[in-house]
Amino acid sequence: MRQFVLDEYQTAVFGPTDAALGPALAGTGLVATTLTVDGRLRLTADSKVGVVRLQAGEDTVEVRVRPKLPIGRLFWMLGHARDDSGWRPEPADLATEHELVPAVAVAFTAAASRALAPGVLQGYRVAEETLPTLRGRLREADQLRRRPGLALPLEVRYDDYSVDIPENQILRAAVDRLRRTDSVPAAARCGLHRLGQALADVTRLPPGLPLPPVPVNRLTARYGPALRLARLILADDSVEHHSGTVRASGFVFDLNRVFEDWLTAVLRDVITREHGGTVVAQHPAHLDERATVPMYPDITWWRQHRCLGVVDAKYKRTSGSSPPNGDLYQMLAYCTTLGLAEGHLVYATDHEPEREYRLVGSGVRVMAHGLDLAGPLNELRGQIERLADRVARAAVTARANSAR
Template identity: 75%
Template sequence: MRRFVLDEYQTVAFGAGDAALAPLLAGTGLVATTLTVDGRLRLTATSKVGVLQFQAGADAVELRVRPKLPIDRLFWMLGHARDDQGWREEVADLEAVEDFVPALAVAFTAATSRALAPGVLQGYRVAEEALPTLRGRLREADQLRGRLGLAPPLEVRYDDYSVDIPENQVLLAAADQLRRTLGVPARARRGLHRIAQALAEVSRWTPGTAIPETAANRLNARYRPALRLARLVLARHGTEHHAGATRAAGFTFDLNTVYEDWLTAVLRAAVTARHGGTVVAQHPMNLDDTALVDMYPDITWWRHDACAGVVDAKYKRAGGNADLYQMLAYCTALGLAEGHLVYATGAPRREYRLVGSGVRVVTHGLNLAAPLPEVKSQVEAIADRLAAGA
């Protein structure tokens, strides 16, 4: 197998013999490709991280982009964006895991094994069948339409107490997906096999169809950590990727999106708890009075039916001037005197008073690798500054 490994936003030159793979690698959407003056293949990673595998003729190719964040912190952010309690339990298993696919497999296997340890969860599901005797309720319309004047079987609907419920279907589907994935450690693979055996009576999910819904309740509370990880496995990030002419299997995440989702979740919790109001993600608005120029600020804070603050999440600081212009447009359209840019850089806070506009832009830096209590304090400080500028 030919392997290409680099870090997020890193540029690495490989051998001249790899140049023929440039179109296929670019087609994954995970890297940009160029050639050096001496004909070597040069790959440049962006904000997407993860691992993909694909075939190039008779050869197997693996492309791996590693996040700069520790794997356990990345998984914590992914989980926190979906549950503001975070993933304090499952990330503990990742301390010694440094790569993406092993981390996902280890975390899911450990969380699911804990969930199934007391026994496989059972619940009621609605079943519709043709039976020789009446069970539950007769489906009169189906009976008249298909079996009018005939002897049994009868078209019936009834509640069946079974392990074949959405929660178990989601876990089994994720276990099957990971079992088909290269790079899963042997120990985790054995655990995935045991999970599949425990869920042998559960019907299998069909890829490409909607992932079964699992409403949180008292009965499935022990399943929730495993279900969060399972949905990561089954989401669009973790199945098959079709970009350009390249079809690749693996798991990738766009850290711009991860960071934006996470910041929205943690700021929503901090702002509403400390200052009230409502936090809205991607509020639709227009820059012009003819509604031709659409804008969608990452985060807006609303009080008394009016916007009181606007925040934009910036995972990588590429160009400060462009960011300031963007925030000026948001503040102008929303009628705000202050806007906030939150970078994942750990840089100190700065303020820019934009000449002739009356708008002040405040930039904040978040150190995402800091201990979790410190990250929480940083977010709370941003929430307080947002409220102070309202």
């Protein structure tokens, strides 16, 4: 098996014998491929991280892009982005894992095993069947349409108390997905086999359909951690496709989207709890009066129909002491359109001080913030709270100025 390993945003050059794999590797969406002038394969990673294994004819090829963030912190952010029900500790099961697939397999196996330890959860589901005796209620319309004039069999609908409920269906789908994935550690694979046996009576979810909603309550609370990981495993970022003689499978996450979704979730929690209003992701707006130039600010804060703040998430690292010019232009457009005097650029970077840019002739002030995503959680939470307070202070100042 040939293996290509890069870090996020890294460019690496490999041998000329690998050049033929370029189109297949580019098709995964994990890396960009080009050829050097002497015919060698150049791979370039961006914000997407993960692992994809290709079976191209007789060749098995694996490409890995490693995140700079610790695996545990990455999955903690992913969990928040998809379930913003509160600030949670990091998953301890990921502490010793450094690769993406082993990490998610170990974490999910441990969480699902704990969830199923007291027994497989049961619940009521609505079942529709054709039976020789009446059970539940008769489906009169179906009975008349399918068997006019016949007394038996009967088309019935009833509530069935069983393990075949959406929570278990999601867990089984994640188990099946991981069992088809390479690079799962042996211990985790054994655990997945036991989970598969415990969920053997659960119906498989149809592929390609959205996962069923599963609201958490006191009866299903023990399933919460396992369901969060299961949804990550089954997310759209997972890769599993066939194209001609090439088969690809793996996990891919775009850290741009992860950072934006996570920042939206944590700011929504802090701002709405402390200051009220509504935090909206990707609110549609237009730059021109004829509404022909659309734009979608990452995060906006609203009270009724008035926008109070705008935040743009930037996972990319800044080079030098200032944000890229394009980021400042973008924030100027947001503030002008939304009628704001201050906007906020938030970068995933290490301990950079807050910086202020007063844009000439516009009356707009842009604040650039840095968040240390790899730092201790209590420090990261403090940074989020200070950012939320700064956004709120800008709204208070704007109201005071307009009242003069």
